[in-house]
Amino acid sequence: MDTARKRLLTGLVGGVVATLVALFLIALLVAYGGIYDIGASSGHTSGARWLTDSTMRSSVQARAPDDPDQAPGPQEIAAGAREYKAMCEHCHGGPGTEPAGWSRGMLPRPPHLTEAAAEWETGEVFWIASNGLKFTGMPSFGEDHDDATLWNIASFVTRLPGMTQEQYDAYGTAHSHGGGDSGAGHHGQEPHGEARP
Ligand code: HEC
Structure with missing residues (x-):
C-alpha cells in the first residue's frame, strides 16, 4: 500500500473512532447529566415523533398476521365491542365518546380509534392489542387474553370508522370479565368521572 492510501485509511479509522467516542460521551451525558427533559408534558420534537411513528408502523406491518379468511359474525363483533x-x-374513545381525561396526558397521546382505525388491517389491530407498543404506553393484552377475544376486539375496532354514536351505544357495556375485576360493570370508567354520554 502506498503512503497516500495508508494515510487515508488511518484518517478514516481515526475519524470513525473519534465519532464513536463522542457518541458514547453524549450518551453518558444524557444518562447521567439530567439534561434531557423526560416529562411527558414537554412533548416530542417532530423528528422524534416521525422516527417513533414510522418505526412503529413498519414494525407492526412486518409482524402482523393476515386477516382471518372467515368474516366475523355479529356475535363475535358484539363480544369485541363489550371488551x-x-x-x-378510556384511552381510545369511541363514536361520540371521549377518552378519559388522564389519557390525554399520555405521550404519545392515544389516538381516537374512530378515525385512526381506518389506517389499520384487522390482523394489525390484533397484533397491536396482543403485543402492545414499546415506548408508547399501549399495553400488551396478550398476557391475559386469549387470541379469540383479541380477534373479536380487532374485528370491532376496524368497524369503528363510520359507526354512529347510536350504533356504538347499542352494543352495551361489559360486565365483569376475568382478571380480578370488581364486576361492577363500568370498569372502563375513570375516577374523575368524565362520564359517557
Ligand atoms: C393506557 C392507555 C391505552 C389502552 C388501555 C389501550 N391503548 Fe391502544 N394505544 C395507546 C397508545 C399510547 C398508543 C400509541 C399511539 C401512538 O403511537 O401514536 C396506542 C396505539 C394503539 C393502536 C395504533 C393506533 C395508531 O394509529 O397509532 C391501536 C390499533 C390500538 N392502540 C388498539 C388498542 C386496543 C384494541 C385496546 C384495547 C384492547 C387498546 N389499544 C388499549 C394507549 C392505550
Whole structure:
C-alpha cells in the first residue's frame, strides 16, 4: 500500500473512532447529566415523533398476521365491542365518546380509534392489542387474553370508522370479565368521572 492510501485509511479509522467516542460521551451525558427533559408534558420534537411513528408502523406491518379468511359474525363483533368498552375506550374513545381525561396526558397521546382505525388491517389491530407498543404506553393484552377475544376486539375496532354514536351505544357495556375485576360493570370508567354520554 502506498503512503497516500495508508494515510487515508488511518484518517478514516481515526475519524470513525473519534465519532464513536463522542457518541458514547453524549450518551453518558444524557444518562447521567439530567439534561434531557423526560416529562411527558414537554412533548416530542417532530423528528422524534416521525422516527417513533414510522418505526412503529413498519414494525407492526412486518409482524402482523393476515386477516382471518372467515368474516366475523355479529356475535363475535358484539363480544369485541363489550371488551373494547371495558379495556380500550378510556384511552381510545369511541363514536361520540371521549377518552378519559388522564389519557390525554399520555405521550404519545392515544389516538381516537374512530378515525385512526381506518389506517389499520384487522390482523394489525390484533397484533397491536396482543403485543402492545414499546415506548408508547399501549399495553400488551396478550398476557391475559386469549387470541379469540383479541380477534373479536380487532374485528370491532376496524368497524369503528363510520359507526354512529347510536350504533356504538347499542352494543352495551361489559360486565365483569376475568382478571380480578370488581364486576361492577363500568370498569372502563375513570375516577374523575368524565362520564359517557
Ligand atoms: C393506557 C392507555 C391505552 C389502552 C388501555 C389501550 N391503548 Fe391502544 N394505544 C395507546 C397508545 C399510547 C398508543 C400509541 C399511539 C401512538 O403511537 O401514536 C396506542 C396505539 C394503539 C393502536 C395504533 C393506533 C395508531 O394509529 O397509532 C391501536 C390499533 C390500538 N392502540 C388498539 C388498542 C386496543 C384494541 C385496546 C384495547 C384492547 C387498546 N389499544 C388499549 C394507549 C392505550
